[in-house]
Amino acid sequence: MNIYQDIILDHYHHPHNKGKIDHPDNSVLTNNPLCGDKIEMTVILDKNKIKEIKFSGEGCVISQASASMLTDYAKNRSKQELKKLDSKFIIKMLGIDLGVNRIKCAVLPLEALQKLLV
Amino acid sequence: MINVNNVKKQFPIFENQPNLVYLDSTATSLKPKIVIDKIKEYYEEYSANVFRGIYPMSEKATTEFEETRNIVFKFINANKPEEIVFTRNATESLNLLAYSLGRKIIKSGDEIVTTIMEHHSNFVPWQVLSSEIGAVFKVIDINNNGYLNLYNENIKYQISNIKSKTNDKYQNLKLENIITKKTKILALTYVSNVLGTINPIKEIISEVKKINSKIIVIVDAAQAVPHIKVNVQDLGADFIVFSSHKMLGPTGVGVLWGKEQLLKEMYPFMYGGDMINEVYIDRSTYKDPPHKFEAGTPAIGEIIAFKEAINFLNKVGVKNIRDHEKKIIDFAISRLNDTFGQSIKIFGPTNIEDKGGIISFYLDKFHPHDIAQILANDGICVRAGHHCAMPLHTRFNIPATVRASFYIYNDETDVEKLVEGLKKVKKILS
Numbered sequence: 001m002n003i004y005q006d007i008i009l010d011h012y013h014h015p016h017n018k019g020k021i022d023h024p025d026n027s028v029l030t031n032n033p034l035c036g037d038k039i040e041m042t043v044i045l046d047k048n049k050i051k052e053i054k055f056s057g058e059g060c061v062i063s064q065a066s067a068s069m070l071t072d073y074a075k076n077r078s079k080q081e082l083k084k085l086d087s088k089f090i091i092k093m094l095g096i097d098l099g100v101n102r103i104k105c106a107v108l109p110l111e112a113l114q115k116l117l118v
Numbered sequence: 119m120i121n122v123n124n125v126k127k128q129f130p131i132f133e134n135q136p137n138l139v140y141l142d143s144t145a146t147s148l149k150p151k152i153v154i155d156k157i158k159e160y161y162e163e164y165s166a167n168v169f170r171g172i173y174p175m176s177e178k179a180t181t182e183f184e185e186t187r188n189i190v191f192k193f194i195n196a197n198k199p200e201e202i203v204f205t206r207n208a209t210e211s212l213n214l215l216a217y218s219l220g221r222k223i224i225k226s227g228d229e230i231v232t233t234i235m236e237h238h239s240n241f242v243p244w245q246v247l248s249s250e251i252g253a254v255f256k257v258i259d260i261n262n263n264g265y266l267n268l269y270n271e272n273i274k275y276q277i278s279n280i281k282s283k284t285n286d287k288y289q290n291l292k293l294e295n296i297i298t299k300k301t302k303i304l305a306l307t308y309v310s311n312v313l314g315t316i317n318p319i320k321e322i323i324s325e326v327k328k329i330n331s332k333i334i335v336i337v338d339a340a341q342a343v344p345h346i347k348v349n350v351q352d353l354g355a356d357f358i359v360f361s362s363h364k365m366l367g368p369t370g371v372g373v374l375w376g377k378e379q380l381l382k383e384m385y386p387f388m389y390g391g392d393m394i395n396e397v398y399i400d401r402s403t404y405k406d407p408p409h410k411f412e413a414g415t416p417a418i419g420e421i422i423a424f425k426e427a428i429n430f431l432n433k434v435g436v437k438n439i440r441d442h443e444k445k446i447i448d449f450a451i452s453r454l455n456d457t458f459g460q461s462i463k464i465f466g467p468t469n470i471e472d473k474g475g476i477i478s479f480y481l482d483k484f485h486p487h488d489i490a491q492i493l494a495n496d497g498i499c500v501r502a503g504h505h506c507a508m509p510l511h512t513r514f515n516i517p518a519t520v521r522a523s524f525y526i527y528n529d530e531t532d533v534e535k536l537v538e539g540l541k542k543v544k545k546i547l548s
Contacts, residue, residue, distance in 0.1 A: 002495060003491065004488075004491075004492065004546050004547075009546070009547075012547075033508070033517075035485070035486070035487050035502070035503060035517065035518050036516075036517020036518050037485075037517075058485075059485065060485035060487040060488045061485065061488045061547065062487075062488075102487070102491065105487060
């Protein structure tokens with residue numbers, strides 16, 4: 001199956017929630033030195049929920065699309081709920097089959113998000 | 119002249135995957151039937167251990183095993199078969215040297231010199247050894263075209279020293295200041311696995327030995343032996359390492375060639391079966407090289423089959439292989455540059471006389487993983503990443519490249535498919 005589906009490419013070319021929040025409650029930078037992907041996330045919380053979230057950084061199509069979709073998903077959801085997410089969720093969210101070597105790209109934004117919520 | 123269609127017929131993988139465009143021989147080569155059959159022969163006909171049994175099967179296995187050593191020694195023109203040590207791979211050969219030679223001869227304040235274009239396996243063992251012992255670790259830089267900065271007046275190289283000497287002291291120096299009387303080891307690659315640069319190893323060795331006749335030169339020839347004629351006596355090196363699996367042979371077999379006297383003086387590497395002479399309660403004695411370094415049951419079937427790979431290379435002719443690769447590289451570089459112009463950046467020498475069958479590149483701002491993935495969807499196998507050469511990529515200020523590498527089963531058709539694939543990449547990702 002081709003992983004470069006229209007919806008993935010659309011998120012890559014027109015990412016949602018791209019940028020940095022000026023005065024965030026928390027921020028985090030994660031990277032994958034192997035391929036040079038970098039993701040920075042900033043967040044504003046409303047009690048236990050994510051009120052606003054943005055990401056920035058460089059990376060492959062998969063990591064960028066994943067960050068775009070995941071930040072959409074995370075808004076208005078609780079920390080507890082988001083902490084439970086795993087790689088299976090990411091694969092389902094992206095709706096594509098990823099080989100063992102690409103799964104790391106897809107999961108990088110999730111790693112960033114979960115560090116942010118600690 | 120190599121007839122690629124005839125060559126391909128001898129590689130069963132092309133029967134099973136007829137559309138395969140394999141451009142990753144720098145990572146590992148494909149295997150001809152004759153090698154695969156030989157492994158099968160060992161397991162089906164005489165799968166005994168070596169050097170142990172006195173029954174015919176074990177003797178047959180031992181003879182076949184030692185025959186490979188003979189063929190390797192002739193292939194690289196060593197002095198004698200005893201100078202050939204079998205390891206698991208070139209990485210293990212280099213780690214063996216750092217451990218058994220490095221720990222023997224390196225003292226605090228001594229220097230170990232390597233280059234920025236090394237594979238991690240010829241970089242990290244020396245970096246770690248230097249830091250453990252308190253030696254000075256020097257790294258020779260390259261210029262932007264991928265040549266070692268050895269003879270340039272403006273040599274710029276890094277120094278990483280536990281006693282943190284400033285870099286300033288080492289600016290603008292000549293080779294005499296890189297290699298000094300304190301330099302115990304120079305470890306460098308013959309052919310860069312990213313840039314394809316073929317270093318003038320013979321000239322470098324001759325120059326450094328003029329400055330310091332006691333220096334030990336270790337050559338990582340993993341990307342050289344499969345592609346260019348390597349004559350260890352002519353080169354003047356002290357040690358050379360390479361891997362079977364990059365030269366049509368099985369995985370799990372590496373070679374360490376070293377001068378006999380040096381091999382004798384080194385510490386053993388691992389202790390255990392096959393490397394022991396006598397063991398008493400309070401002490402042990404060891405066999406002479408090469409067995410001193412071959413503890414435990416080796417990859418017998420794989421080592422036996424390795425000789426068939428060398429026989430195959432000899433039959434095709436290593437010089438023919440080099441000529442064939444030059445032709446493809448020349449074609450590929452012009453096709454890629456003509457098609458993609460400014461949007462492609464190919465790293466390393468542009469003169470094919472100085473370049474092995476390796477093309478690493480960057481296309482627009484596309485991530486190498488995405489390029490490799492889209493090519494993979496069309497059956498084109500390339501490598502994306504830093505190719506175990508992170509210091510080199512950092513030197514160029516890029517996280518990763520795409521690498522296409524060529525061998526005897528590749529031809530211009532593969533280049534055309536690569537070009538078509540890259541056009542598709544641009545279409546999908548732009």
